[in-house]
Amino acid sequence: MEPFVTPAAVDTKLRVEHVNIVFDRDGKSTPVLNDISLEVGDGEFVCLLGPSGCGKSTLLSTMAGFLSPTSGEIKIDGEAVRGPDPRRIFVFQERGVFPWLTVEGNIGFGLFKLPRAERERRIAYYVKMVGLEGFERTYPPELSGGMKQRLEVARALAVNPDMLFLDEPFGALDSITRLIMRGELLRIWEAERKTVIFVTHDIDEAVQLADRVVVMSARPATIQQIVNIDIPHPRDISSPRYLELRDGIFKQIGLAHKL
Template structure:
């Protein structure tokens, strides 16, 4: 299991991005982290992925501290970050240099198929739509067969139709693989469509202000009263001026009517 234990991160300019942040990410769960700009969402994700180190506290994976990127933890960024001089298959294969060429190609083809990108492996990134490019980026993260996938606002630059389609792709992937997903977003509808659990962060410095268990039936409809009520409650916390320590005890379970 992935665990954040009392993480504090202060940058050289004196800004404390996170203060004593703790959270657990159960195996096979989808946790979505939401909050306004500057609340430390992306900083927390970087610490979880071993891309940065906390000043105090530690990140644990299966009980062992993480001090650098871990092979069991994949990361997808806001931009696809595909290398234009490599084919799409070459981009997916890039992190598999330790494997024989045939094994790399087989793993890359399987990852592209999982993301419904059959036939696009030999093409170039410039030939892809935004949604296709992001799916190649997800395939690249999955090809190493991680057990945890971290996603930092991966759909924010996409139109609403493409974003909705990728939500469905991601949920299908999660059901088929049993991955643990941790996703950062500022889009509350996206959070409620995807999450088993939502962590709400507040700035000054970044802390977890509230935690919500979301048990709405999937596929989720925005028109369901429980969906709308929980979205409003989370929005109220994000915009509230109350101290995070006061809000930290707020939890809720939302379930759709039977």
């Protein structure tokens, strides 16, 4: 196991140091994360990959400051994480958009400290970026799942955060929309170069998107392996290298190749 793998010549953005998490429920304690250490470079796209319920979402919530580790520490820009922060936005599945606000209202939600003109400029910019033009005054219940998901990404980007935490953001979408959304996320990431931590249980998704895939074991989660995906974007998902990397992860997780 190689706990500290960082591409050379990139500043470290996030550092997870020996993090343990134990949940206490009805007097029974369940270890969820077991001595997790990880470094993520500035502008890097990292996928946390693991089976359902392995604790990868817990790790993500802890990085975002919604949970405190039982022991160990998480540092961002050298500073210990003490709680959620507008510089790092957590994108939930589409559930996170506010149904009582229009598309514009949602995107502008985090911009309350800006003067009006600047706020409107940014809203217009991000409405366009995620392709929701014409829906500015629409309320989320009238949008499709994919549109709501893009709306939530736009709301996150509008406050110009350094980091995005995405928790299985495309999990609830149909497979066609999911593919399109992956392409859009990569386009946005290449344009804005945020540090992205992306949780998924979908091996293909991880290999298509990430610079590095962090493969996690079942609960209590440990880091099994960190796989560098050395294929430039746009990625050919039928290339031998892609298949090789994907199959390597399949084997690592212990999945058979035949159904």
